[in-house]
Amino acid sequence: MKIAPKDLPALASEVRQEIIRTVSENGGHIGSSLGVVELTIAMLRCFNPVQDRIIFDVGHQSYPYKLLTDRAGRFSTLRLKDGLSGFPRRSESPCDHFNTGHSSTSISAALGYAKARDLLGEDRHVVAFIGDASLINGLALEALNYVQETKTKVIIVLNDNKHSISNCVGGFSTMLAHLSASTSYNKIKPPSRTPAACCPRAASCSGAWRASTTRSRAS
Ligand SMILES: Cc1ncc(C[n+]2csc(CCOP(=O)(O)OP(=O)(O)O)c2C)c(N)n1
Secondary structure (H helix, E strand, C coil): CCCCHHHHHHHHHHHHHHHHHHHHHHCCCCHHHHCCHHHHHHHHHHCCCCCCEEEECCCCCCHHHHHHCCCHHHHHHCCCCCCCCCCCCCCCCCCCCCCCCCCCCHHHHHHHHHHHHHHHCCCCCEEEEEEHHHHCCHHHHHHHHHHHHHCCCCEEEEECCCECCCECCCHHHHHHHHHHHCHHHHHHHHHHCCHHHHCCCCCCHHHHHHHHHHHHHHC
């Protein structure tokens, strides 16, 4: 089942409530996950989380992804013994492709997955999902430099929320601020606001969420 575009705000609200409810009980990273609910929904409507490789940087922002892929029924066990991890874990789901926790590793990991895909002749997208603070560390910059060199297709989704542990500072942060205020960026922004509505792909992740929450609430 694929959720209609008009129902997506309600879905985002349900996801947020579930995260707040669970983190209030179990603790965890709340702001980073609440900040990427719509972005995660949009990603899951554009990419197939099993077939494609979505790689979260740090992974502290992956709670909406866990809920919307196959873990809504187990979400109340987040960060409990034998429960769901607070970070992506391959052992937890076929939708998690890279175990994380440290920052700035996603682009180099994505490059590895993309190279493997090309060598094996596979057809899948490889996506690094990275925050603006993680992007400016050495490992991420080296990988960025190498992406251009290899000509391998890697999609980088930058979550530029201007925050790390505190406000982001420095040249990169200023450059991104200028970019987001530029005329050319603001020309392409309005149409890109509706990717969730226009992307036809999307494994029925939002459907998986509805089905599993219904199950877990019934039991
Ligand atoms: C190597 C390493 N250094 C420091 C941290 C601690 N840390 C966790 S999240 C974070 C900031 C992440 O900020 P950003 O990439 O902008 O993501 P956001 O929280 O905004 O989603 C840091 C420094 C870490 N996980 N790994």
